[in-house]
Amino acid sequence: MTQADHNATWLAVDWGTTHLRAWAMGAGKTVIARRDSDRGMSRLTQDQFAPTLANLIGDLFAQDAPIPTFICGMAGAKQGWAEAPYAAVPCIPNDVKSATAFHTDRFQVHILSGVKQNSPADVMRGEETQIAGFLAQEPDFDGVICLPGTHSKWAHISAGEIVSFRTFMTGELFALLSQNSVLRHSIGTDWDQESFVSGLNDTLSRPSDLAAKLFGLRAESLLDDLPPAAARARLSALLIGAELAAAKPYWLEQNIVIIGASSLAAIYETALISQGVAARSVDAETMTLAGLIAAYLAQERAAT
């Protein structure tokens, strides 16, 4: 691939709060190049989005026509490039007809809409594209999709629509507690799987004790030399256990698909299996790209 080739025809972009991933695409589904950057939405002012994207990957495209560009994620937030609306559940995820479309010198932009739920109030931006990517592969899927992460989501899927969903701040709580709280002195970087499973069972049997058990990690570290790897796994078990306890209506006797980065998806798979629930995992980035491709193809179909 050299700059002279210029056979890239469209651009797929996952633009989150802290990351930017872009794929130069050939006709349809062919990936020509993938590039990423830490220039997430939170680091950019509105006028920096277009030059940031041009600098990252513009060299792979011809200069003479705007690049069809499909974007999901926080670039569509109020503080982002341009605000994209939220579609209300029940809805098809990622319906390109409701995308926010506009032109710049180099880009013909479609920012895909997020999804909202009015009661209980909830929102997503980006995960709907991963769900759409999964449904592009398995259009008849009926069940629950779990998307673990900074803000984990659980979504009921039926007849190709998101019926309802719920968000948990599990990943953000883990980061804050392990890095910024008094627990940071007790928590290591290694992981003790046995402590995770026993901690999870313990939490699920008495979820209301969460608040008391957090400081117990510090106390056990001071009094009983709790190993840092066990403390890390137990903190994760407490927080994922609290999520599973509150999300029980989503996973009990359900068909579960986990869309996540491999290490995190494996932890959730272990957690669900320990509760007797069958779950399988698919890769988050693959699903994001599949969702962006589905949006591009839908737009192409609509245009012809």
Next chain:
Amino acid sequence: MTQADHNATWLAVDWGTTHLRAWAMGAGKTVIARRDSDRGMSRLTQDQFAPTLANLIGDLFAQDAPIPTFICGMAGAKQGWAEAPYAAVPCIPNDVKSATAFHTDRFQVHILSGVKQNSPADVMRGEETQIAGFLAQEPDFDGVICLPGTHSKWAHISAGEIVSFRTFMTGELFALLSQNSVLRHSIGTDWDQESFVSGLNDTLSRPSDLAAKLFGLRAESLLDDLPPAAARARLSALLIGAELAAAKPYWLEQNIVIIGASSLAAIYETALISQGVAARSVDAETMTLAGLIAAYLAQERAAT
């Protein structure tokens, strides 16, 4: 009070992680001067404790004899001035016989021991002195003492001893979530009392939903313009509600005394009264000083 007076005879010190409070005391219970500083334990190396205390309040004492100095709090942690042991429950709080005693050029130091519980593992440093201060005033108290704060404590008191206790990271979680998480965009500095009470009832009726309800504050702010004062009160209600749910064996049908700073104590009093529990509050700093005085007087009695 001038430097020439030098009628201060002993020094009471509350030395926490982030604060230092010192009282120059006359004979017995008379406060001559109170001074404070932000030079808490976390900002000091071991050799900085003595000069820090001398700079803060040493001018009020004669130079010719070491100052009897009674200290509670994190100055007794491993990373502090000198490690003080933990007494194991059941125990009298603040028994001066188990204090760590040593001399420096200016100070004849007694660092009061903390209290530990082996199962479930738990520790306190400083709160035991507040409990001792309260018991100095009401030696026949039998019931539960609640000490809200960064790490809230609940302690069963009987026959002058701490029988058991439990720690909750409520204050630290509130600070992290309101200042460092995605919720910071939705949370104001004002307080809506009605939202607090309704949020508390809601949380206590379904404590296991905590993890789902946190992100709901952000979503309601985005979708329904949840007022920042209501968001602040609801976050507090979620976290204090989780604490009350887990601490229920401590407060149900009990005689409760809250030792806390006035605004925080009032919030906990409201919370407990909303659950039909009678509670009264006493001032934390007053109890700390009373506990240090009790330790000094006990030491005086033992010496004569």
